[in-house]
Amino acid sequence: MAIVELTVCPLGTGTTSASKYVAGAHEILSSQSSVKFMLNPMGTVMEGNIDEIFSLIRKIQEDVFDKGVDRVYSIIKVDDRRDKISTMEQKLNSVNSKLK
Amino acid sequence: MAIVELTVCPLGTGTTSASKYVAGAHEILSSQSSVKFMLNPMGTVMEGNIDEIFSLIRKIQEDVFDKGVDRVYSIIKVDDRRDKISTMEQKLNSVNSKLK
């Protein structure tokens, strides 16, 4: 189980807005159920099998090209651990338990 | 107004846990009010004046060193725009409005 954050920057679009590509990512993620996901203002966080996540990232990137963009810059952060099962919820709980 | 995501990786600590450093970041962010912030499973997102945010990032990094870590690897994503005021909430709303 890995937790991965994806941010997609379309270049050369002529508009500063990028939300329609993020919405496209969410449609792709909503059409499946094995990888959980959560939107934040700087990216989309996914939780699941790392190979399935990488395959979804590839679909999301191709969707941006399909929408007419010629250059896509993606930033991917991968948090993969093998000593225990890590989930998005448990990571948040772990921090919250240390706050007063 | 910029929106910035910070992820801090402590190296060489002998433990895979990093939540106490994230909790430290939250204490620093909670002690001020001009920069808004939001935790997600892969980082902390901040919204405010970019110079104030950079100054808070420096404080958070030093706090990790103060807690005994010898090497800190940080990943910072900065989304700065000048054509309109951008907030964390408005970015999320913009995506949600495009979802069916």
Place this chain on the structure above:
Amino acid sequence: MAIVELTVCPLGTGTTSASKYVAGAHEILSSQSSVKFMLNPMGTVMEGNIDEIFSLIRKIQEDVFDKGVDRVYSIIKVDDRRDKISTMEQKLNSVNSKLK
């Protein structure tokens, strides 16, 4: 053709040194010839087919786990364009041609 930069951070190793994992990545990359690569002080840049690159990144991550690390944090930046063939060399030349 995509250009991708990979940085791998091993967590919980008890030492601040990470060069042996970077060396492991280079051995994996040297054992193949379809993806070109270039080391810099903050990561390894690869050039080639994006699916082949993603598959190499997965091998490199598993190699770090095989070396005994329990948590691996990776940062991946992907620059993929479809309007023209982009290479590492051509990107550097493009900047250099604009310098006085």
Place this chain on the structure above:
Amino acid sequence: MAIVELTVCPLGTGTTSASKYVAGAHEILSSQSSVKFMLNPMGTVMEGNIDEIFSLIRKIQEDVFDKGVDRVYSIIKVDDRRDKISTMEQKLNSVNSKLK
């Protein structure tokens, strides 16, 4: 002494080319001598005092806005260590010494 990599993505420019902004960054970096720097196909790596580097990053971002861009997305990776002096050259040597 910290080692920092900066990548700047201009959004909404109407062209997929970004090299003129990278060239602008190099002119800013060339006009000073306390922070060393090195270009690679995916970013610019800097070595020096972390506060000076952050101040240079702010100048580089403003230069992109000055060139007419309305939204700038930057990715910054910071490798800061306090157990020994770390340089770009020594990081590369450390990996090379482990390669056969």
